Amino acid sequence: MPASVSLVDCTLREVEYETHLTLAESVQIASELSAAGVHYLEVADRGAPSWADLEIEDYVSAVAQAAPRTTVAIMVYPGACLETIARAVAAGAGCVRLAANITEAADILPLAEGSKDLGVPLVTFNAMKTYAVSAAEAIRIAEDACAAGVDVFYTADSAGCMLPTEVAHLSRSLHERGIATGFHGHDNTSLAVANSLEALDSGAVMVDGTLRGAGRSAGNAQLEVLVKAAQRNGFLSAVDGDLLARRAEELIAGRRLRDRGVSYLDIAIGEGRFHTERLEMAREIADSHDVPLPDLVREVGRRDPIRPSRQLMEVTAEYLRDAHGRFQWKSTLADSH
Numbered sequence: 582m583p584a585s586v587s588l589v590d591c592t593l594r595e596v597e598y599e600t601h602l603t604l605a606e607s608v609q610i611a612s613e614l615s616a617a618g619v620h621y622l623e624v625a626d627r628g629a630p631s632w633a634d635l636e637i638e639d640y641v642s643a644v645a646q647a648a649p650r651t652t653v654a655i656m657v658y659p660g661a662c663l664e665t666i667a668r669a670v671a672a673g674a675g676c677v678r679l680a681a682n683i684t685e686a687a688d689i690l691p692l693a694e695g696s697k698d699l700g701v702p703l704v705t706f707n708a709m710k711t712y713a714v715s716a717a718e719a720i721r722i723a724e725d726a727c728a729a730g731v732d733v734f735y736t737a738d739s740a741g742c743m744l745p746t747e748v749a750h751l752s753r754s755l756h757e758r759g760i761a762t763g764f765h766g767h768d769n770t771s772l773a774v775a776n777s778l779e780a781l782d783s784g785a786v787m788v789d790g791t792l793r794g795a796g797r798s799a800g801n802a803q804l805e806v807l808v809k810a811a812q813r814n815g816f817l818s819a820v821d822g823d824l825l826a827r828r829a830e831e832l833i834a835g836r837r838l839r840d841r842g843v844s845y846l847d848i849a850i851g852e853g854r855f856h857t858e859r860l861e862m863a864r865e866i867a868d869s870h871d872v873p874l875p876d877l878v879r880e881v882g883r884r885d886p887i888r889p890s891r892q893l894m895e896v897t898a899e900y901l902r903d904a905h906g907r908f909q910w911k912s913t914l915a916d917s918h
């Protein structure tokens with residue numbers, strides 16, 4: 582019998598990479614998620630998006646009131662302070678999601694204990710770019726996170742590059758050590774839903790998605806598809822996948838920046854384990870060095886998947902330009918994207 586698992590919707594945070602929602606739209610989405618029985622919905626610690634001129638507590642409170650069956654989760658990044666968390670919690674947030682690069686966990690974990698002291702029932706650590714370290718290292722960091730007060734350690738496939746076998750191996754290894762795990766997947770290689778299913782089958786207790794797959798880079802695991810697929814394996818049976826699919830159609834589909842397909846650039850990002858936070862820098866350097874952007878991100882990501890510097894990108898671009906010149910394969914690649 583599958584264990585009881587929780588579904589986390591990240592639409593309100595991730596959709597901001599594609600479009601801006603009004604407060605009324607955010608509230609409507611929150612209300613629909615709640616009606617469908619989604620367990621958690623996530624908002625960002627930067628609070629209300631910049632257009633709204635709202636304090637974090639106003640935003641959290643509006644969303645929480647619209648979603649009585651759903652717990653509001655606030656995602657916080659390095660640099661956030663406990664006072665922001667306290668304000669969000671006072672306004673109705675019942676879950677804190679600490680996010681940092683897996684190699685920089687120390688920048689965020691001190692907020693775990695403070696969050697627990699505030700009475701937050703659930704604190705997660707979302708280990709961005711989990712794939713950048715070995716499974717053994719991820720397990721060690723997860724153990725440190727739990728010792729610091731974290732309840733659930735999340736594997737975050739930030740570049741959408743992980744394979745189901747990798748997700749299964751890590752999730753199962755964590756589970757066997759008594760560490761509660763979650764999975765947050767991006768869709769650069771069209772595996773976000775498959776990876777989420779693999780995580781559930783391997784003992785994960787939380788999985789994330791967004792309506793219509795909206796989100797950064799190639800988007801996230803598509804919530805309504807994930808629900809339907811998970812139900813076939815005995816998970817998330819109380820969530821109304823049809824309602825989510827209808828609302829995703831009405832509220833999100835027409836507002837996505839990208840079509841449903843995965844572009845050549847998305848694939849290269851996934852293969853190269855390159856996080857899109859540095860994509861504009863890479864684009865500028867690819868242009869100035871006259872090398873194809875997919876080649877650059879693939880090569881740079883292979884060399885440093887966590888924090889590739891401008892210098893690394895420039896050196897890599899020079900290397901690629903020379904290689905292209907030498908082997909004369911640039912024109913072939915350029916034709917293909």
Ligand SMILES: CC(C)C(=O)C(=O)O
Pocket residue numbers: 680707708709710737738739740765767
């Ligand atoms: C904020 C984190 C968890 C994220 O969305 C990612 O790294 O993909």
